[in-house]
Amino acid sequence: MDKHADAFLEMLAAERGAARNTLLAYAADLQDFAAFAASQGTGPAEADESLLRAWIASQSAAGLSARTAARRLSAIRQFHRFLLREGIRQDDPTQLLDSPKLPPALPKYLTEAEVDALLAATTAMKPAQGLLAAAALEILYATGLRVSELLALPRGALSADRQVLMVRGKGGKERIVPLSQAAKEAAATFLAAQKDPKASRHLFPGRDPRQAMTRQGFALLLKQVALQAGLDPARVSPHVLRHSFASHMLARGADLRSLQTLLGHADIATTQIYTHVLAERLRQLVAQHHPLARLGG
Numbered sequence: 001m002d003k004h005a006d007a008f009l010e011m012l013a014a015e016r017g018a019a020r021n022t023l024l025a026y027a028a029d030l031q032d033f034a035a036f037a038a039s040q041g042t043g044p045a046e047a048d049e050s051l052l053r054a055w056i057a058s059q060s061a062a063g064l065s066a067r068t069a070a071r072r073l074s075a076i077r078q079f080h081r082f083l084l085r086e087g088i089r090q091d092d093p094t095q096l097l098d099s100p101k102l103p104p105a106l107p108k109y110l111t112e113a114e115v116d117a118l119l120a121a122t123t124a125m126k127p128a129q130g131l132l133a134a135a136a137l138e139i140l141y142a143t144g145l146r147v148s149e150l151l152a153l154p155r156g157a158l159s160a161d162r163q164v165l166m167v168r169g170k171g172g173k174e175r176i177v178p179l180s181q182a183a184k185e186a187a188a189t190f191l192a193a194q195k196d197p198k199a200s201r202h203l204f205p206g207r208d209p210r211q212a213m214t215r216q217g218f219a220l221l222l223k224q225v226a227l228q229a230g231l232d233p234a235r236v237s238p239h240v241l242r243h244s245f246a247s248h249m250l251a252r253g254a255d256l257r258s259l260q261t262l263l264g265h266a267d268i269a270t271t272q273i274y275t276h277v278l279a280e281r282l283r284q285l286v287a288q289h290h291p292l293a294r295l296g297g
């Protein structure tokens with residue numbers, strides 16, 4: 001390993017507390033780059049922009065995915081910034097390099113049957129946990145709230161006659177979200193079962209009733225529900241439920257502008273990622289039900 005690369009890895013460990021796996025990944029990326037630089041008659045710390053561009057092209061020619069190539073380039077960028085900061089180099093040859101374009105990451109979501117299984121699983125849990133989980137899941141799935149928005153709800157947010165929620169989202173922006181009857185009833189049942197309903201101003205209080213439930217505490221509860229439902233806990237999270245809400249709404253005819261409003265997206269481009277989900281569903285439907293597609297299979 002090049003001495004400058006060794007110094008860079010030592011800095012990552014000492015100053016940034018990089019994990020062992022992170023250091024191993026960076027070391028592998030640097031070794032790959034060093035081998036390419038050596039084949040061109042130079043060292044990794046002496047590489048210029050043209051050599052870096054040739055190395056990037058070699059990644060593509062080798063069949064590496066855009067995501068892997070982008071990760072490797074990120075490691076080399078940080079290495080050269082380190083060299084510049086330490087005065088080993090007077091320039092950064094990676095400054096004008098473009099990262100490989102990554103394909104959009106499709107949102108992960110549950111099927112409607114899997115959401116039903118989660119809700120049903122809450123009835124088999126201990127009452128205190130089950131009622132809380134049922135209320136939170138019903139609200140999440142009915143509204144598409146972010147977990148931070150859910151846990152910030154005050155106790156008075158769900159009065160018996162309230163048909164909508166006033167939600168304060170990112171940047172302090174408020175939006176109105178319709179509330180389903182099932183969500184209202186689950187929340188009412190949860191509140192009625194509490195020994196001291198005035199102990200907290202939060203709809204979902206934490207161990208200290210003066211504080212709201214933490215994201216970590218809610219994530220743990222959600223994993224327990226997933227296990228009870230027979231689902232892989234790694235597939236279930238508050239954000240997956242938000243994606244499920246959006247995907248199922250779109251699949252059932254909701255338009256993108258309405259969905260944008262419900263989700264609290266500032267830009268409709270953020271909402272448009274769900275069209276990929278719908279397009280994939282439509283492709284599967286055609287493949288499964290179109291007579292010519294069936295004959296071709």
